[in-house]
Amino acid sequence: MATYELEHPAIEDITLTDVLFALSDPARLEIVREVAAGPLDMAACGATNPGLPKSTKSHLMKVLREAGIVRNVPNGRGRLVSLRKDELDVRFPGLLDSVLGS
Amino acid sequence: MATYELEHPAIEDITLTDVLFALSDPARLEIVREVAAGPLDMAACGATNPGLPKSTKSHLMKVLREAGIVRNVPNGRGRLVSLRKDELDVRFPGLLDSVLGS
């Protein structure tokens, strides 16, 4: 069947509280930090959490994606994860930089 | 008995994830916005939530206080709530401004 894309919220539907909640978990925040440097294969990120079950990692990623923080697109056999930085910087100016800088 | 002060975390014990979590709830974020303008009697804040039971409000305030976002000191018969802005600005530069500005 066709490559299946996951749902991503439109930039205007992203809420501040959902973003803050998604970032309030250490494991998720760590993923965001890793991805902040540039897009990463899903298999590659989460290096700090080696034994993490894949279903758990998938769920963490889902929360980040549904909050509008991360974009997750099919890439070959796996998926490429990237930070929606430009969009977030417009929607919540300075937020990402202050969080990642702390 | 003596005036009872509540526990407040030292600035260096405040964690980013706890702060983000405390701010990720709409009702708590609203309280922070109200207090951002200046210290407020506890009875005065929460104007947007008229029917809120006092035990619930007390709990919301506790989460904000334990996260290190708010200071809560006895004031006459009631309590005065204030934002720990100066401290937070040192610990997490730009964070509060970007959250409150969004």
Place this chain on the structure above:
DNA sequence: GCCATGGTTCGATAATACTTGAACAGTTGT
């Protein structure tokens, strides 16, 4: 001292969120 006022704490219940194995779905390579 006594009462009214303003908040905290406790306890029980409801609602959310997290974790994980197992089953399933797409893609690549042979």
Place this chain on the structure above:
DNA sequence: ACAACTGTTCAAGTATTATCGAACCATGGC
């Protein structure tokens, strides 16, 4: 087509958090 590989979804169990009445505590005024 088949097998290997990645990741998603489902479902069930666990854990954390929210809610709110009732009881309690401290203060101020009388």
